[in-house]
Amino acid sequence: MSGLGCTGPTSHVRHLASLWPGLNSRVLELLRTQNPMKYECAACGYVYDPEAGDPENGVEPGTPFENLPHGSVCPECGIGKDMFEPAG
Numbered sequence: 380m381s382g383l384g385c386t387g388p389t390s391h392v393r394h395l396a397s398l399w400p401g402l403n404s405r406v407l408e409l410l411r412t413q414n415p416m417k418y419e420c421a422a423c424g425y426v427y428d429p430e431a432g433d434p435e436n437g438v439e440p441g442t443p444f445e446n447l448p449h450g451s452v453c454p455e456c457g458i459g460k461d462m463f464e465p466a467g
């Protein structure tokens with residue numbers, strides 16, 4: 380009953396979409412509006428992808444940038460997350 384292995388709300392929605400194909404367009408719209416933003420490091424250009432997370436630094440895939448632990452830093456250059464800017 381641990382949270383390990385949970386792939387997050389996004390994959391859960393996708394699973395629901397596969398169960399009810401008729402809801403696809405609505406679910407896809409939901410996915411688009413809930414899709415977490417990527418953030419780019421202003422110092423070195425590293426891009427944090429919420430879908431991929433940062434497992435090497437203990438960030439599970441599916442973690443939105445806003446939910447990164449306080450004090451998180453860029454894995455490339457070590458600058459604080461407050462220096463990241465929304466990307467694409």
Ligand SMILES: [Zn+2]
Pocket residue numbers: 420421422423424425453454455456457458
């Ligand atoms: Zn950086």
